[in-house]
Amino acid sequence: MYSLHLSAEQLEFRDMIRDFVTQEVRPAAIKSERLEPLDQPLMTDFVDKASQMGLRTMALSEENGGSGADALTSSIVAEELAVGDPDIAAVLSETSALSHILFDKMMTPSQRERFLTAFTSDDRYHLAFANREPETDTRIGIGYHQQREERRIATKATRAPNGDWVINGSKSGVVNGPVAKLFIVSAEAEVDGKSSAHLFVVPAGAPSLTVRAQPQAGRAHHGTAGEVTFTDCHVPADNLLKGDITLLDAVRLYDLAINVGIGRAAYEAALEYSGIRVQGGKRIIEHQATATRLADIAISLDVTRNTVWRAAYASDHPDAVADRSLPDLPLAQMARVHVSTAMYRAAKDAAELFGAMGVMRDMPLQKYIHDAFICLRTGDGNADTKLRIAETLAGFRAA
Amino acid sequence: MYSLHLSAEQLEFRDMIRDFVTQEVRPAAIKSERLEPLDQPLMTDFVDKASQMGLRTMALSEENGGSGADALTSSIVAEELAVGDPDIAAVLSETSALSHILFDKMMTPSQRERFLTAFTSDDRYHLAFANREPETDTRIGIGYHQQREERRIATKATRAPNGDWVINGSKSGVVNGPVAKLFIVSAEAEVDGKSSAHLFVVPAGAPSLTVRAQPQAGRAHHGTAGEVTFTDCHVPADNLLKGDITLLDAVRLYDLAINVGIGRAAYEAALEYSGIRVQGGKRIIEHQATATRLADIAISLDVTRNTVWRAAYASDHPDAVADRSLPDLPLAQMARVHVSTAMYRAAKDAAELFGAMGVMRDMPLQKYIHDAFICLRTGDGNADTKLRIAETLAGFRAA
């Protein structure tokens, strides 16, 4: 039965994080001194504290020591965190999302035994998926609605005489790269006489694996990302994962929730300010022009959150597509286009109400605009995402 | 628990109506001969047939002879019907929605006894709410964020010596007016020594009640509407309703679902045509320009439907607002602004793909644009609705 009731647990999670963010994260995140420099270091204290609250291992099954949160709950959490700081939200969400796939779905019991305790017991133990390679163009672009060659992975894993895997190659834009203690790495490897893409787990810290943090300017993802290079990087034979690489191929749903959080931060700031700022003898919220603008933002924010929640629900419930309650469409990709466009617009509209304050780098509104701008570029950007969506609409490929 | 699964009954209803619309309604509705004249008469045969399928009494409780459909189910039905013809959808939805309020919520058992069987047993028995009065400006406009005087109803009900109520006055834009067999009429009346707004049921057909159908040009509502005039119109004392007039004050949610249906009809036409029409040696769906356009429409349609369903759910579940699963915001009004804007845009975008065919009055795409244009004006229009929403955001009045 269709129901939009959240569970008591979801509501509690939300309240708890909202308090944390309102009282601690947001005040720290929008301090002028923090906003002034071009690069803002990750507020690791808050990441640690959030980990203690269980947010790093939220999606991990209860059986394996997490909370078993579904995608909707994770979205709610990511939005709340992002209202305070999108980077914190992104780091925790990435680790949490990967922990579920890695430990709950991919690892064998023996692999879990080697890695799980270290992961659950260390608040600074983050995960990263090293997949995209430098110079690899993943965009459809001119190849829209044409057969495409399968991408080959340039990173190679070969067998050492002792049975170890030896990994060589480079990955770029690896989300969580600089903070990860364990990488999931895609590499071309020969297994059972057949060469194809496989996944490996590779612990950070070895000299044969180097991570270089990417600059924040021009980035396409919140959180932190890095270039990861493997030079004759040896890992035990058992570090080969059995899981299906497509499990990791999906749109990062938490990105969309983070984007909503950014828009919400801008909206809340605008609503508050409109009730204080006086023009022509009236608070600006009492002017039609401000009213119309605020209504537009509020509508956009509300419609957008609902879109994200639905995409999150759909990702966990293929049965709802199967029984035709939900359409068989690339809902996450569709949501991404809508969300990123709407929230960038919302942040800009909100900023306009702040006058000169709305254009200052060291004031919150420009931060929100900039944060929303990053979301426009996430993945392959909206122009390309629309082409992917259209290929599905055209029946050229499955949703 | 949050769930987007539809019930088996909802899915069945949807399939049944989709078949009916695809096979019967739509082909008839988009015939050139029908589209050519400026006024298109209501296709009463289909209204009757839909009534036989239970759609006229859908929202009426099972106890009273209906299906007890909730607002979500009614939205699903209205969308499906509107893909074929918005007028049919509107007439049935209005009667169905009113039947639930009137028979399930307002009438006393003795009143039900007088009217219910006639209503349920006659496929042509429609209901109408005669409330708005000519020359009454219900817009906020310049009065935004200011105390407003309570509106007085000009229509009066006075007591005849025999105890009858005698109603005098005029109502305009009465949806379903021309097809209604029973009117709910608002009038100023003195009850228990106090003069205030009250509701009466008034059967059609009396010479003291005249209905003049309003022209289709410039209309602000789908279906059919009329001017209703009461001249010394006598009704028995027991025709006074006890119900709260605010029950009828809400946004017509089915209007939003009809609007989605209009957008969907346009989208489906565009998707189909794009897969047939060839330009430059390729079907136009294989061109990036068409792909991007179709993706935009598909996203808009999907986001919009979800927005409407949520508003529908919220209208039935104040408990979900109370437990903070849903925000305490005027969700139906917010949805209205989003839906009407998005679907008008979608219909226009879809039409563009049709070239010259997209501008012909006797072709479907102009019909869809025109149908969507009507939705832009429903109620007091979007400019005013935004002001109402802003008054809530500002805390000036409740959601």
Next chain:
Amino acid sequence: MDFSLNEEQRAWQMKARKFAEEVLRPASLERDRIADPAKTIDWEIIKKGSKLGFRTAVVPKQYGGHAIDFVTQALVMAELARGDSAMSKAFSQCWKWSHLISQACTQDQKDRFLKPFMADDTFVLGKGITEPSGGSDNRLPPDDPKAGVKLRAERKGDEWILNGEKTFIANGNVGKLFFLDVRTDPNAPLRNAVTLFLVPKDTPGFRVGKVFNKSGWRFYQNGEMIFENARVPHANVVGEVNGAYAKSTGDASGDLFGDLELAANALGVCDAACEQSINLARTATQGGKLLKEQQSVQLKIGRMSALTEALRSYVLRVAYEHDQRAHSANAGLVMNLATDIIQEVAELNADIHDSAGIVDENADKLVRDSFIWSHLAGDAVQRMKVARRVLK
């Protein structure tokens, strides 16, 4: 840099404004309301306008026309469109003559066709490109010989035998003479396969099909043209055989004029919309106060005015550039942009009326009139065609 008008330009502008106010606007809604799309024309209006010179305004003086320059053309089209967009187009549609005459018509063709055109106030022209399938292929021709124009002509002695159809042809059912793109080489790609013919209404084997029922632009009719072994003398070939498309991208082609025409006409519609909204805001009240005191109305009227004046500036610049024969992508760009502007301005006008609780048939008509720009001036194909020129 001089934005002022010379005396002749100003005189034509005033004449057009007066005619629009006194003749076109009063008849505008009434013609719009006529249900039968074949009955919307009022020939008295055409005659009156023709007598004032609007039908023949662009014909060179030596042939009896007025040879007004492009700036004047833009001004006149905008003023007439302010009265009624479709009526304006009914006159400007006849202006394509000027380009063809000076470029390609023979003396014999002028004698046979131009003279009657000049003499008859109800002699209007048509130009046929679109066909039942593949309209866009003619706009943005691919290399495939099978794409585009299918109306065939085969030479038989001194005659060409035409078979096929044109559709959605402006004035197709009321014109007395048509310029038609006809395929004369079945095997070549479009740009080397099409010939331009002069085809009179009374050509044997030609008949009019249905008249299209457009949502707006009612006064200006579009029809189907059907050719069944229609016989057209070789003497009616304009320019070179198979040379029609070589020409249409050239110096002063009708296409170039057509871009300006749609932009200037849109400007007139925007002017009408602004005028309606501003009048309403200045006179209608709500809650006892003039509508113009409301911020949301102010913001909309500001937007409408800014778009309209930007379009005016751009239209006049393009007209000036045409007069200088300085051809650029601007004509196409202003045509594309006119689509966005006319629709936004017309919709804002309807919205302002709506938010005042007023249903206004004129406001709705402007919205309906504006739709056709999506097809004629601003669909993706029209935009890409111009963009490719920018990107060349």
Next chain:
Amino acid sequence: MDFSLNEEQRAWQMKARKFAEEVLRPASLERDRIADPAKTIDWEIIKKGSKLGFRTAVVPKQYGGHAIDFVTQALVMAELARGDSAMSKAFSQCWKWSHLISQACTQDQKDRFLKPFMADDTFVLGKGITEPSGGSDNRLPPDDPKAGVKLRAERKGDEWILNGEKTFIANGNVGKLFFLDVRTDPNAPLRNAVTLFLVPKDTPGFRVGKVFNKSGWRFYQNGEMIFENARVPHANVVGEVNGAYAKSTGDASGDLFGDLELAANALGVCDAACEQSINLARTATQGGKLLKEQQSVQLKIGRMSALTEALRSYVLRVAYEHDQRAHSANAGLVMNLATDIIQEVAELNADIHDSAGIVDENADKLVRDSFIWSHLAGDAVQRMKVARRVLK
């Protein structure tokens, strides 16, 4: 109607283009990257531009300036902004002189201030309106005497004693002379209560506060100005006491110039964005084909070009109207519209780069530079102010 430039206009345009290409653009990103907002100016650039006449371009010839007309001003601002928007503004900010000189400055004021301005290549000007609260009340003054300008001046003998603050003042921290709106009547509504003062940097009791950390427009600094019993001689009053606002809506006020200035500067940014996108589309490949072959790229570049050329047409028309002293709502309208256009064009440029997988600092900078238009040229207050003029 003549869109051509005269020789002098063309010469200034070419000089500005060359300076922008050779000096501004190469320094643009480097100055933009400087984190400290007080260190972004490169005085060598100001000096070089000043020597070429850009700082003093608008000062009347009898005072040693170049007295370029409004059309030339628009051309120069756009060309400089094509190199770097904030640098362009750093020069044009000094042009407000011309209006004040011709209208209101006494000979004594000219001697004391204009001469050093002309002689010193680093002498830049500021004008202070905004205060910590109530910026919009100055833009759209209500009748309430408590609203608007709070910086107070009280007369003491031959001096005025100033107390209060100005904020977000362009060149506030680097200017050598400021035109300040100061309240000289605490009880009257704004329009009769404000006096314009000339306040030199070294005025006792004046100090510079913080320098604002704008998201874009980095080269052009905005600062806080703090007045604590600052003493300004009565001889520095420009025009009439309490008469500053009576003037600012007059014939050739700085405000009117300011509208054109923001529109022309936006045009330059749009030119830069189009240039970047077109260059990219012509050179970058994807899947082995030039980017320009992709329809979605074509559509975006078409839109960018159309908006840019419409803005150019409108800017030049407004400049022409200014030169004719034919004042209308157009200056305000084109300023408002420039906000929408610069932001859309800059965002499309970033989008095209993004869809090619290219992160380009220049493209991102244009987006950041464009934000300030929301505040200076296109917020609701700025739009309503213009609309009310249309609706008067």
